[in-house]
Amino acid sequence: METILKGKAWVYGDNVDTDVIIPARYLVTSDERSLAAHCMEDIDASYAGGVVKGDMIVAGNNFGCGSSREHAPIAIKGSGASCVIARSFARIFYRNAINIGLPILECTETGRITKDDIIEVDLAKGTITNRTKGETYNAKPFPDFLQNLIGLGGLVPYVRARLSE
Amino acid sequence: MAMTLAEAIIAKHTKDPVEAGAICRVNVDFAFTNDITGPPAIKEFRKMGAQKVFDPQRCAVLPDHFSPAKDIASAEQIKECREFAEEQGMLFWEVGRVGVEHTFLPENGLVLPGEIVLGADSHTCTHGAMGALATGVGSTDLAAAWALGETWLRVPETMKVSYEGTPSEWLCGKDMILALIGKIGVEGARYMALEFHGDALEGLGLDDRFTLSNMAIEAGGKTGLINPDDKLLEYARDRAARPFEPLFADRDASYAGSVTINVSDMEPMVAMPHLPENVKPVSEVSGTHVDQVFIGSCTNGRISDLRSAAKVLKGKKVHNKTRLMIIPASYEVYRQAMKEGLFDIFLDAGAAISTPSCGPCLGGHLGILAADERCISTSNRNFVGRMGSPKSEVVLSGPMVAAASAVAGHICHPKEITG
Ligand code: SF4
Numbered sequence: 410m411e412t413i414l415k416g417k418a419w420v421y422g423d424n425v426d427t428d429v430i431i432p433a434r435y436l437v438t439s440d441e442r443s444l445a446a447h448c449m450e451d452i453d454a455s456y457a458g459g460v461v462k463g464d465m466i467v468a469g470n471n472f473g474c475g476s477s478r479e480h481a482p483i484a485i486k487g488s489g490a491s492c493v494i495a496r497s498f499a500r501i502f503y504r505n506a507i508n509i510g511l512p513i514l515e516c517t518e519t520g521r522i523t524k525d526d527i528i529e530v531d532l533a534k535g536t537i538t539n540r541t542k543g544e545t546y547n548a549k550p551f552p553d554f555l556q557n558l559i560g561l562g563g564l565v566p567y568v569r570a571r572l573s574e
Numbered sequence: 575m576a577m578t579l580a581e582a583i584i585a586k587h588t589k590d591p592v593e594a595g596a597i598c599r600v601n602v603d604f605a606f607t608n609d610i611t612g613p614p615a616i617k618e619f620r621k622m623g624a625q626k627v628f629d630p631q632r633c634a635v636l637p638d639h640f641s642p643a644k645d646i647a648s649a650e651q652i653k654e655c656r657e658f659a660e661e662q663g664m665l666f667w668e669v670g671r672v673g674v675e676h677t678f679l680p681e682n683g684l685v686l687p688g689e690i691v692l693g694a695d696s697h698t699c700t701h702g703a704m705g706a707l708a709t710g711v712g713s714t715d716l717a718a719a720w721a722l723g724e725t726w727l728r729v730p731e732t733m734k735v736s737y738e739g740t741p742s743e744w745l746c747g748k749d750m751i752l753a754l755i756g757k758i759g760v761e762g763a764r765y766m767a768l769e770f771h772g773d774a775l776e777g778l779g780l781d782d783r784f785t786l787s788n789m790a791i792e793a794g795g796k797t798g799l800i801n802p803d804d805k806l807l808e809y810a811r812d813r814a815a816r817p818f819e820p821l822f823a824d825r826d827a828s829y830a831g832s833v834t835i836n837v838s839d840m841e842p843m844v845a846m847p848h849l850p851e852n853v854k855p856v857s858e859v860s861g862t863h864v865d866q867v868f869i870g871s872c873t874n875g876r877i878s879d880l881r882s883a884a885k886v887l888k889g890k891k892v893h894n895k896t897r898l899m900i901i902p903a904s905y906e907v908y909r910q911a912m913k914e915g916l917f918d919i920f921l922d923a924g925a926a927i928s929t930p931s932c933g934p935c936l937g938g939h940l941g942i943l944a945a946d947e948r949c950i951s952t953s954n955r956n957f958v959g960r961m962g963s964p965k966s967e968v969v970l971s972g973p974m975v976a977a978a979s980a981v982a983g984h985i986c987h988p989k990e991i992t993g
Contacts, residue, residue, distance in 0.1 A: 426958075428955070428959055429957065429958055429959065432937065432964075436640075437645065437647035437648050439613055439614040451964040452958065471760065474761070474794065475696065476696045477712050479694075482712075499761075499794060500765050500796060501710050501711060501712060508712060508714035552597060552728075554726065563714075564715065565621050565622050567718075568624070571722060572622065572623055572721060
């Protein structure tokens, strides 16, 4: 996985739920590209067509609340977004993102980022640099157990290793 | 150390030290998925190189969301689940014998007190009412549990919720949980377990307790636990598919927070669009027009929900500009409702009764909303676009308010209809 990410910010508020990240009417497939075409559609119809590889989703509290659909982080990853930065994440979304390899960062200062700011993230250091505003913020580090899981490449390689023990 | 119910259950399932915030590897007693989250779980299971699920009698797929198949794509998804279940010899039930997963599994004794249960569905927290640490995960986590028979859990902090007082005849479990969510907000219990207590809880029937636990996730909670009492244990013993050992919180357990809610003078509650925390007493929004009413779902599609809807609808007619959809959450509920004559009351009122399915709850089928339509629904989420058009609105309520609103054509207190 690349550890330096760079792109422009798509900024949303609190409680962005999985129904708006990917509405149920599109859950008749789990194909990444089909889902990505409708990502964020119900809160921001311009997202799916406008997002460029590397761009980031920046949000407030409780990002990804609602259903357990893994289709939500899959749709975001498929849309080309390089990561999600939020003040906090709902717990199922948090696990799902780690499991499927969508980088997520918890950061208390997301309120300082505005739409289209150019953001650079150093995943290894956990720093978020706002190139547009000339500011740097720190992300909350992951617990050791999760760092190991992320280091292994997610849950699939972890289980594969456990099964061959 | 004195333990909360969540801690006591985790401690029984792990060798790791158990304290709030610690991450533990735990054994899983039961792991299930549905027709939406199933296909990605199957794909990840294969990617993991797994051959066999850890125990086919403890692994299940329930086709309930888009079933009976609503279109070709959903038929393909259900077929993929069916074929995988056959290959693995695991539990799978056909349309006609299944139901909404969180209603069906306890009815069939497949989720039991003291257990750890994972479901690839966020409302798996419903089974907390069985005294099980049951929580929703995504498809990859579920696939890992199928492969290994274990998962990792962060031991949650627990918030103690006490319901005190005596509710009026118009109050139900739904009003009690909406009152809590209105008070603490949609992330008030983020990453915590809720543990429900209080004399008003003791008086509640099991159906209402499932409703309470069901909406723990709407406050951000990992699960909504209830300590087993005689009523619950009798229900579980009558149905248990395997032996179980109930566990309980210690009396002197310490909680990360506590909330007390007095139900004595409480009015029925509704959650207005577009968040479950947007809770108001029904009198404040009485008169708000509704186009559709939905009674069903894993929140309020059980027999006592249908009985209380029937109490309001008896001898009444659904307003001529409103449609009422009633969907029993399982075939056991369906048959019981039919036996008790509830269907006659519903049909006489002009309601549509459909086969058990999640149906309109997630905007799947059997009652999708058009732009600018408003539905009052006994389900659990009123997010933008949840039941159809992103321009539609969903109001959440209990079954009596929903039934009364169907008769009035606008939100109203059930006593105005029956009085
Ligand atoms: S009834 Fe609604 S909330 Fe319950 S499992 Fe089905 S879709 Fe989910």
